[in-house]
Amino acid sequence: MQNFDYNIPTKVYFGKGQIEKLGEIKNYASRVLMVYGGGSIKRAGIYDQAVSVLRENGIEFFELSGVDPNPRLETVQLGKKLCLDKGLDGVLAIGGGSSIDCSKAIAAAVKYDGNVWDMTSDWSLMQDALPVFVVSTMAATGSEMDAYAVITNTETNEKKDLGGDPVIPKFSILDPKFTYSVPKFQTAAGAADIISHVFEVYFNRTPKAYLQKRMSEAVMKTVIKYGPIAVNDPKNYEARANLMWASSLAINGLLSNGCYLDWGIHPIEHELSAYFDVTHGAGLAVVMPAWMEHVLQDDTVEQFAEYAVNVWGVEAEGRDQYEVAREGIAKTRDFFVNDLGLPGTLHELNVPEDSLEMMAGNLNGVLTGTFVPMTTEDVLAIYKACY
Amino acid sequence: MQNFDYNIPTKVYFGKGQIEKLGEIKNYASRVLMVYGGGSIKRAGIYDQAVSVLRENGIEFFELSGVDPNPRLETVQLGKKLCLDKGLDGVLAIGGGSSIDCSKAIAAAVKYDGNVWDMTSDWSLMQDALPVFVVSTMAATGSEMDAYAVITNTETNEKKDLGGDPVIPKFSILDPKFTYSVPKFQTAAGAADIISHVFEVYFNRTPKAYLQKRMSEAVMKTVIKYGPIAVNDPKNYEARANLMWASSLAINGLLSNGCYLDWGIHPIEHELSAYFDVTHGAGLAVVMPAWMEHVLQDDTVEQFAEYAVNVWGVEAEGRDQYEVAREGIAKTRDFFVNDLGLPGTLHELNVPEDSLEMMAGNLNGVLTGTFVPMTTEDVLAIYKACY
Numbered sequence: 160m161q162n163f164d165y166n167i168p169t170k171v172y173f174g175k176g177q178i179e180k181l182g183e184i185k186n187y188a189s190r191v192l193m194v195y196g197g198g199s200i201k202r203a204g205i206y207d208q209a210v211s212v213l214r215e216n217g218i219e220f221f222e223l224s225g226v227d228p229n230p231r232l233e234t235v236q237l238g239k240k241l242c243l244d245k246g247l248d249g250v251l252a253i254g255g256g257s258s259i260d261c262s263k264a265i266a267a268a269v270k271y272d273g274n275v276w277d278m279t280s281d282w283s284l285m286q287d288a289l290p291v292f293v294v295s296t297m298a299a300t301g302s303e304m305d306a307y308a309v310i311t312n313t314e315t316n317e318k319k320d321l322g323g324d325p326v327i328p329k330f331s332i333l334d335p336k337f338t339y340s341v342p343k344f345q346t347a348a349g350a351a352d353i354i355s356h357v358f359e360v361y362f363n364r365t366p367k368a369y370l371q372k373r374m375s376e377a378v379m380k381t382v383i384k385y386g387p388i389a390v391n392d393p394k395n396y397e398a399r400a401n402l403m404w405a406s407s408l409a410i411n412g413l414l415s416n417g418c419y420l421d422w423g424i425h426p427i428e429h430e431l432s433a434y435f436d437v438t439h440g441a442g443l444a445v446v447m448p449a450w451m452e453h454v455l456q457d458d459t460v461e462q463f464a465e466y467a468v469n470v471w472g473v474e475a476e477g478r479d480q481y482e483v484a485r486e487g488i489a490k491t492r493d494f495f496v497n498d499l500g501l502p503g504t505l506h507e508l509n510v511p512e513d514s515l516e517m518m519a520g521n522l523n524g525v526l527t528g529t530f531v532p533m534t535t536e537d538v539l540a541i542y543k544a545c546y
Numbered sequence: 547m548q549n550f551d552y553n554i555p556t557k558v559y560f561g562k563g564q565i566e567k568l569g570e571i572k573n574y575a576s577r578v579l580m581v582y583g584g585g586s587i588k589r590a591g592i593y594d595q596a597v598s599v600l601r602e603n604g605i606e607f608f609e610l611s612g613v614d615p616n617p618r619l620e621t622v623q624l625g626k627k628l629c630l631d632k633g634l635d636g637v638l639a640i641g642g643g644s645s646i647d648c649s650k651a652i653a654a655a656v657k658y659d660g661n662v663w664d665m666t667s668d669w670s671l672m673q674d675a676l677p678v679f680v681v682s683t684m685a686a687t688g689s690e691m692d693a694y695a696v697i698t699n700t701e702t703n704e705k706k707d708l709g710g711d712p713v714i715p716k717f718s719i720l721d722p723k724f725t726y727s728v729p730k731f732q733t734a735a736g737a738a739d740i741i742s743h744v745f746e747v748y749f750n751r752t753p754k755a756y757l758q759k760r761m762s763e764a765v766m767k768t769v770i771k772y773g774p775i776a777v778n779d780p781k782n783y784e785a786r787a788n789l790m791w792a793s794s795l796a797i798n799g800l801l802s803n804g805c806y807l808d809w810g811i812h813p814i815e816h817e818l819s820a821y822f823d824v825t826h827g828a829g830l831a832v833v834m835p836a837w838m839e840h841v842l843q844d845d846t847v848e849q850f851a852e853y854a855v856n857v858w859g860v861e862a863e864g865r866d867q868y869e870v871a872r873e874g875i876a877k878t879r880d881f882f883v884n885d886l887g888l889p890g891t892l893h894e895l896n897v898p899e900d901s902l903e904m905m906a907g908n909l910n911g912v913l914t915g916t917f918v919p920m921t922t923e924d925v926l927a928i929y930k931a932c933y
Binding site for chain 2: 160161162163164165166167168170171172173174175176177335366367368369370373374376377378380381384385396397400401404405408413416417
């Protein structure tokens with residue numbers, strides 16, 4: 160196990176009716192920017208509930224709506240301008256990962272004189288930020304409990320992240336009922352997203368981070384059990400609750416603390432989202448099984464076989480490790496496509512075939528420190544395998 | 547899943563050499579009371595390392611040593627007096643659960659005009675406390691990351707707890723190497739203590755807190771794997787590291803959040819420690835299997851069978867649930883006695899047989915809301931079964 164610093168100061172208010180806690184914003188700010196996506200939070204009644212609590216507590220708010228699924232730098236800059244013009248002292252995200260990430264970037268941008276995009280190359284530029292508050296309406300990102308944000312630069316077609324303690328949310332309200340209205344496809348993509356966060360941690364080269372391995376399996380088993388239930392029975396509270404808490408624990412540091420990590424799967428998907436606005440989780444569901452097959456080799460087969468046994472209950476006794484591992488990978492693909500109903504190929508995601516080389520080329524030299532280091536040729540082979 | 551508020555503000559510095567972070571006390575206090583037990587931290591060189599970092603950072607300290615294994619109210623009162631007399635503004639615990647709990651109680655006592663024992667009956671009396679810092683030297687209690695302290699009143703032979711946000715440690719330094727010198731018996735008792743914390747959470751009446759169940763199993767599997775390794779090979783870093791982190795996660799709220807709980811096993815053991823100074827974890831190891839057998843009944847057998855299968859790999863197919871459950875219980879007892887080398891009976895712990903009725907009588911009406919509610923007769927039957 161590697162050394163680590165564990166620091167999750169975000170308070171989580173989990174469960175039915177926790178929106179009442181929104182009044183605690185008063186302890187940090189008096190005028191906030193409310194950041195959200197489309198009209199879904201209004202249709203679901205979440206907007207009205209939030210506004211009512213804010214008014215009861217005398218908290219003023221201004222709105223930035225229409226945040227795009229892969230939040231753009233322009234939107235962040237617009238939010239920054241609003242905060243500065245109106246003298247706002249906090250940012251409230253209501254939504255999924257996009258609204259939360261956009262809010263974090265705005266919060267950091269307000270306290271930075273230059274272009275916030277600079278921070279994606281140099282995280283140390285983030286020295287301060289407005290306080291961030293979250294009402295989560297989706298189980299997927301984990302952004303509600305971490306220090307990171309991913310934003311997209313449409314000028315350069317880049318999707319990059321920034322991060323730092325100042326943007327860790329002060330509190331996050333997680334009411335599973337607020338995810339009842341998430342459509343089937345987004346619910347499924349969210350489940351795949353959670354699995355992907357665990358994958359980036361679970362498949363690693365750190366010897367003997369045994370506890371983290373077992374905890375990772377706990378989160379995966381939960382998603383495997385409840386993902387399909389939530390897709391088919393959207394108002395199943397227990398399914399929504401287990402998914403929602405799993406999404407936070409998957410990426411708040413709990414599973415990764417003590418492991419040496421260099422995420423290898425997400426960059427492969429980020430290309431798809433940056434160029435073709437592919438839903439992040441859906442892109443991941445396509446890429447993951449192809450990645451697993453590609454990096455299955457003598458020094459990784461043991462981990463993939465362990466995954467097959469512990470997560471999928473694959474029978475290992477008397478069988479070749481590769482056979483066991485491949486059965487686990489097949490079950491993973493089957494889960495995404497048949498149990499969650501997600502697309503199984505890049506073709507179905509409307510990614511043009513002639514873009515594969517260009518996207519793979521963008522990752523030249525990027526994936527050298529990952530679980531299995533990957534060249535441009537490796538990435539291209541993965542794209543082709545799942546096209 | 548029940549509603550819950552998650553709030554773990556303690557920063558954890560985990561790993562080799564993290565003692566350097568002790569200098570961060572400066573951010574909270576300038577003169578601290580250093581609370582520790584016997585000479586073991588001096589023999590292990592931990593004392594010298596801590597003192598050196600404190601001096602480098604200009605942090606003054608006064609010492610309260612000799613804290614007893616079940617820390618006593620008198621010691622807490624002595625610590626309070628020292629803090630007031632010397633004008634101290636923080637409490638640093640170096641040790642295991644006893645030193646940490648004693649430090650928390652002192653920190654709260656300093657900010658309370660009355661007798662700190664009052665707080666064991668009314669937790670709301672704790673409104674403020676000196677900041678608490680921890681250097682943990684044992685994997686057992688979990689106190690390094692929670693809001694609770696257990697203290698013993700030798701006048702009344704009562705062992706009771708107090709708790710509140712003010713005493714949550716600001717940071718805890720967990721260096722697995724600092725546990726190398728923990729003797730075999732204490733290491734084993736610590737492992738049993740961690741298992742007991744999971745038991746109190748894992749066996750509960752909350753439907754469908756599925757994620758918490760799987761996470762609890764992850765922690766138990768870790769202790770089962772590494773407990774015996776640490777007992778037999780005290781300087782095995784990975785064993786010490788996995789146990790140390792498991793001990794914190796077992797009781798920091800992670801496993802219990804979302805579950806309805808009313809601890810039923812600990813009070814049965816607390817009588818043993820309060821009257822006969824039994825090591826807490828050793829007492830628990832004796833009591834737990836007897837408790838499991840006693841509460842095994844039609845409405846709990848499913849949970850005990852699930853435990854047997856998921857934690858111990860007991861074969862369930864085609865077998866009666868009671869048979870499966872009993873095999874899991876037998877494996878638990880076998881683990882404590884044969885793998886960890888702990889005593890298997892109250893007799894071996896030198897508890898006088900004629901005290902059983904008196905101790906059971908003390909719990910009259912106390913265990914009415916637990917997993918399986920227990921009368922005085924139930925508790926007495928458990929004591930007799932494991933005598």
